[in-house]
Every structure is written in C-alpha cells, then in structure tokens.
Amino acid sequence: MKRISDYTIQRLSKYHRSLEILEKRGINTVSSKELAKIEGITPSQIRKDLSFFGSFGKRGVGYNVIELHRKIHSIMGLDQDWNLALIGIGNLGKALIEYHSFVNINFRIRLLVDSNKKKIGTKIGDLTIHPLEKLKSLVKTEKISIAVVTVPSENAQKVINILSEAGIKAVLNFAPTTVIPPDGVFIRSEDTSIQLEALTYYLNSHNV
Amino acid sequence: MKRISDYTIQRLSKYHRSLEILEKRGINTVSSKELAKIEGITPSQIRKDLSFFGSFGKRGVGYNVIELHRKIHSIMGLDQDWNLALIGIGNLGKALIEYHSFVNINFRIRLLVDSNKKKIGTKIGDLTIHPLEKLKSLVKTEKISIAVVTVPSENAQKVINILSEAGIKAVLNFAPTTVIPPDGVFIRSEDTSIQLEALTYYLNSHNV
DNA sequence: AATTGTGAACCTCTTCACAGCT
DNA sequence: AGCTGTGAAGAGGTTCACAATT
Numbered sequence: 236m237k238r239i240s241d242y243t244i245q246r247l248s249k250y251h252r253s254l255e256i257l258e259k260r261g262i263n264t265v266s267s268k269e270l271a272k273i274e275g276i277t278p279s280q281i282r283k284d285l286s287f288f289g290s291f292g293k294r295g296v297g298y299n300v301i302e303l304h305r306k307i308h309s310i311m312g313l314d315q316d317w318n319l320a321l322i323g324i325g326n327l328g329k330a331l332i333e334y335h336s337f338v339n340i341n342f343r344i345r346l347l348v349d350s351n352k353k354k355i356g357t358k359i360g361d362l363t364i365h366p367l368e369k370l371k372s373l374v375k376t377e378k379i380s381i382a383v384v385t386v387p388s389e390n391a392q393k394v395i396n397i398l399s400e401a402g403i404k405a406v407l408n409f410a411p412t413t414v415i416p417p418d419g420v421f422i423r424s425e426d427t428s429i430q431l432e433a434l435t436y437y438l439n440s441h442n443v
Numbered sequence: 444m445k446r447i448s449d450y451t452i453q454r455l456s457k458y459h460r461s462l463e464i465l466e467k468r469g470i471n472t473v474s475s476k477e478l479a480k481i482e483g484i485t486p487s488q489i490r491k492d493l494s495f496f497g498s499f500g501k502r503g504v505g506y507n508v509i510e511l512h513r514k515i516h517s518i519m520g521l522d523q524d525w526n527l528a529l530i531g532i533g534n535l536g537k538a539l540i541e542y543h544s545f546v547n548i549n550f551r552i553r554l555l556v557d558s559n560k561k562k563i564g565t566k567i568g569d570l571t572i573h574p575l576e577k578l579k580s581l582v583k584t585e586k587i588s589i590a591v592v593t594v595p596s597e598n599a600q601k602v603i604n605i606l607s608e609a610g611i612k613a614v615l616n617f618a619p620t621t622v623i624p625p626d627g628v629f630i631r632s633e634d635t636s637i638q639l640e641a642l643t644y645y646l647n648s649h650n651v
Numbered sequence: 652a653a654t655t656g657t658g659a660a661c662c663t664c665t666t667c668a669c670a671g672c673t
Numbered sequence: 674a675g676c677t678g679t680g681a682a683g684a685g686g687t688t689c690a691c692a693a694t695t
Contacts, residue, residue, distance in 0.1 A: 239648075240686070241641065248640040249621055266654065275623045278654090279688055286656055294655040294694040311640045312647025330538030339636055341643070381642055404649070405642040407635070413457055415483045421645045423638040427539075427615070428547055430631040432456040432519050433449065434589055434613040435549070437629045439520025440447075441612070448664070474676065486676090487666055494678055502672040502677045 243284045247307050249274055250281065254304035266297035313341050320346035320379045320403075322394055323386035324354055324364055327409060331383065332359060345377045350390075367394070371401040381405045388412035395422065451492045455515050457482055458489065462512035474505035521549050528554035528587045528611075530602055531594035532562055532572055535617060539591065540567060553585045558598075575602070579609040589613045596620035603630065 253273050257265055267278040274281070285291055291306055292298045308314065321328055321344050332344060347364045349355060354364045365373060373379070382403045386394050391410035398406060399417035408414055408424040416422045461481050465473055475486035482489070493499055499514055500506045516522065529536055529552050540552060555572045557563060562572045573581060581587070590611045594602050599618035606614060607625035616622055616632040624630045 242686070244641050244644050245637055247644075248637045251640070252619070252636075253621065268654080274621050277688065279657095279690095280686095282654095282656060283687075290656065292655050295653045296695065297654065310644070312643035313640070317639075317643055317646075326538055326541045330534055330542075333534045334538075339639070342636075342639055380646060381639070405646050407638055407642060411460070413461065413482055421642055423641055425633050425635060425638060427542075427633060428460075428550075429453055429456045430615055430633060431525075431547070431550055431589070432459070432521070433452050433631055434615065434629055435520035435525055436452050436455075436518070438525075438588060438613050450664070476676080485666065487668095487679095488664095490676090490678060491665075498678065500677050503675045504673065505676065 237287070239287050243287060244311075246274070246276070246280070246284050248311060250284075251304065251307040251311060251313075254300055254307065257300045258304055262300055264297045265300055265303075267292070269297070315341075317342050317381055318345040318377055318379050319343065320348060320370075320374065320377070320382045322348045322367075322382055322384045322398070323390075324349045324359065325385060328383075328385040329359065331385065331409075342381075344383075346373055346379055348373075350386075367397060370397065374401045374403060379403065381407065384408045384410060386410060395420070445495070447495050451495060452519075454482070454484070454488070454492055456519060458492075459512065459515045459519060459521075462508055462515065465508045466512055470508055472505045473508055473511075475500070477505070523549075525550050525589055526553040526585055526587045527551065528556060528578075528582065528585070528590045530556045530575075530590055530592050530606070531598075532557045532567065533593060536591075536593040537567065539593065539617075550589075552591075554581055554587055556581075558594075575605060578605065582609045582611060587611065589615065592616045592618055594618055603628070 250270065253270065254265070267281040271278040271281055282292075288306070288310055291303050319342055321331065324347055344362070347359060347362045348367055348370060349364050350367050355366050357364055380403070382398045382405070384391060384394055384398075384406055388410045389412075391408060391412050392414050395406055395408070395414055396417055399420050404420055406420060406422045408422055411426050411428050414422060414424070458478065461478065462473070475489045479486040479489055490500075496514070496518055499511050527550055529539065532555055552570070555567060555570045556575055556578060557572050558575050563574050565572055588611070590606045590613070592599060592602055592606075592614055596618045597620075599616060599620050600622050603614055603616070603622055604625055607628050612628055614628060614630045616630055619634050619636050622630060622632070
C-alpha cells in the first residue's frame with residue numbers, strides 16, 4: 236500500500252472520535268459534508284482520507300456511522316489494548332497517571348520507571364516505580380509497546396536510546412527538546428512551549 | 444510581508460531553544476549544517492526558514508549564535524512577557540500550574556477560572572479561582588492575552604466562544620476535541636490521544 | 652437528487668544547486 | 674575554501690469537478 240501521510244492519520248483519529256459521539260447520539264448515517272462541518276475541514280478532504288483505505292460509503296446516502304467507526308477503529312490499531320511504560324515520575328508524569336482522558340480504554344499504564352533512587356520502590360496506585368536498569372526485562376514481562384517519556388530535556392535523548400535498545404518501537408515524548416529517533420522507532424512529541432511561542436508569534440505579528 | 448507557514452514558526456521556536464543551549468555552552472558561531480544536525484533536518488530548510496525574515500548569517504562563516512538567538516527571540520514576540528489565564532482547574536490544570544518548564548520566563552499564569560462553585564474562591568499558590576462570569580473584567584485588569592483551556596471536551600467550544608467574547612485572541616487547548624476557532628482567534632491544541640493513536644497506527648501497520 | 656470516489660489541477664512546503672560573499 | 678541566500682525544481686498535500694452510484 237502507498238504510504239499514508241501523517242496528516243491523514245491524525246485526521247482519521249479525529250473522525251474516529253467524532254463518529255463515537257454521533258454513534259452515542261443514535262445517529263445512523265453521516266455524509267462527508269456533515270462530518271466536514273464538525274471537523275472544520277472540507278468534505279473532499281474526508282473522502283480523500285478514507286479513499287486510501289477503501290470505499291466505505293454509499294453514493295447518494297453517506298456513511299453508516301457504526302460501520303465507519305468500526306472500520307477506522309481497526310485501521311488505527313485499536314482492536315487490541317496497548318500497554319504503556321511511563322518514564323520519569325515527576326509532576327507531569329503523576330498528572331498523566333491521574334489524567335482521566337489519558338487512561339483511555341485502549342491504553343493502560345503498566346510500568347513506572349525513574350532514575351531517582353529515592354523514588355524507586357515507592358508505589359503510585361498499585362504500580363511500583365522501577366529503575367531504568369530493569370527496563371529491558373520489564374518491557375518483556377509487562378508486554379509494553381509504547382513508552383511515555385516525561386524526563387527532563389537533558390536526559391530525553393539518552394532515555395529514548397535506552398528504550399530503543401530495550402525493544403520499544405513507539406515513544407510519546409513530553410520533554411521540550413528535539414530528539415532524534417533511533418532506527419525503527421516512532422517518536423511523537425507534545426511540546427507546550429512551542430505551541431505557546433507559536434501563539435505569541437501570531438499575536439505579535441498580527442498587531443503590527 | 445508574505446504569510447509565513449506554521450511549519451516555519453514551529454521550527455524557529457526549536458532553533459531558538461537550541462541556540463539558547465549553544466549560547467550557554469559558550470559557542471560563538473553555528474553553521475546551518477551544524478544546526479541542522481541538532482534539529483534532525485536539512486541545512487537548506489534552516490536557511491530558507493531564516494530567509495523569510497532577513498539575512499542573519501555571514502557567507503563562508505555561519506551565524507553568530509547570540510545574534511541569531513536574539514533575532515528569533517524578537518521574531519517570536521518574546522521581547523515582552525505574556526500573561527495567561529488557566530480555564531478549568533482539574534488534575535491537568537493543576538499539573539500545568541506546577542509544571543516547571545511551563546512557567547517559562549516569558550509566560551506567567553495570572554488568572555485561574557473554573558465553573559465549579561465549590562472551587563471558586565479557593566486558592567492555589569497565591570492565585571484565587573474565579574467564576575467564568577468574571578472573565579471579561581479580569582482579562583482586562585490582569586492584562587491576559589492567552590488562555591489555556593483544560594476543561595472537559597464537551598465544554599471546550601462553549602468556553603472558547605466565551606473567551607473570544609472577552610477579547611482573548613489566543614488559546615492553547617488541551618481538551619481532546621475538535622474546536623472551531625471564533626473569528627480572529629488563534630487556537631493551538633495538544634491532544635495526547637491523537638498522538639497515541641498515531642503511534643498505534645504505525646505499530647499496527649508496520650507489523651503487517 | 653444527493654453523495655461518493657477519484658484523477659487532475661492547484662497550491663504549499665522542501666530540497667536542490669549555484670551565484671555571491673567572506 | 675566554505676557557507677549563506679535564493680530562484681527553480683521537486684515532492685507532497687488539498688481541493689476541484691465530475692462520472693458513477695444509490
């Protein structure tokens with residue numbers, strides 16, 4: 236199959252969420268026009284995105300909400316559950332553990348890791364904090380496939396390299412720094428300060 | 444001036460951060476090639492990004508680190524401080540208040556707002572939680588220009604519309620839902636579940 | 652009559668390649 | 674000799690427009 240762009244993938248995830256809401260409201264059918272209105276994009280964009288994966292609609296009618304939801308669910312790899320490791324148990328890490336929306340039905344934090352000796356061995360909920368050295372074996376026993384990295388910026392690259400050696404192929408990075416993906420590792424970053432600075436750029440340039 | 448793409452703005456923010464680190468290390472000069480290595484992108488990308496704003500380098504030499512840092516600092520609107528309002532004081536909101544990297548030198552949370560009557564009037568640090576109804580007047584007195592929205596998804600659009608009416612032009616949205624920007628309002632979103640689902644998509648499709 | 656699915660056109664972003672400076 | 678700045682080429686993403694289908 237032709238490589239699908241990242242833009243398409245992120246939009247699919249949004250469609251997935253919107254379809255879930257429509258489904259809960261008992262709506263049976265949605266057209267690309269209606270969904271586009273919800274998403275704030277064009278109908279063609281939606282049709283094009285879906286076309287990479289098949290033909291899910293009925294001409295003259297639209298898409299069956301339940302069917303399309305299920306289809307995207309499967310495309311996104313959500314037919315299975317995913318076990319996460321959280322690396323770096325500071326304020327942000329703790330907030331993520333408690334953050335309700337984060338503990339989605341498909342994602343479960345199964346492993347806590349920190350390098351601070353004072354933290355190692357202590358518990359949060361029913362999870363014990365482990366040292367980085369144990370990562371390789373714990374990744375196997377806990378069947379971890381995604382690591383969430385909330386360590387300080389200066390340690391992020393090093394930690395991600397270690398994760399890669401331990402067999403982790405996907406990382407969600409919260410450290411506000413550029414990290415270079417090791418071979419075969421997917422990294423996505425959430426970087427609040429970049430977002431804020433993008434806003435100040437626009438505010439600043441808009442008032443000139 | 445020609446409209447600058449969002450990609451360029453986000454990269455400038457990254458260059459800014461890298462230059463800060465180089466500056467602290469006492470490095471005087473950096474070439475586009477060297478900076479590109481740090482950022483994991485091409486040298487032409489960096490030169491092109493900078494070219495939208497002027498010519499800051501010396502041919503045959505490279506860029507003066509301090510000078511380029513200062514220039515980007517100014518482009519990004521960081522010559523001034525920015526006052527933020529935090530709307531929605533749940534777990535995530537509290538984490539953001541405490542999150543050290545968030546309290547950058549240029550950004551300061553000055554106003555807390557929530558709609559829960561039990562929370563209104565209580566304090567976090569030296570800030571009191573105010574009701575949404577007082578927003579309009581408080582935005583003025585506290586000189587707020589950016590709102591950070593950490594309310595539940597179902598309230599996000601409504602809250603953002605109210606923020607817009609109160610004169611807010613820039614929003615950083617953490618609610619995991621699509622929001623349509625009111626006229627003249629810049630919105631940027633951090634959406635952890637989209638990032639995670641992008642990762643599961645890649646993990647899933649990579650193993651086929 | 653309405654809406655999908657899609658090739659083609661269009662637009663935007665990235666990379667190339669080289670003239671111009673230091 | 675080395676590196677920037679930039680027009681042109683290339684790659685990639687979005688929108689158009691219309692035939693196909695219900």
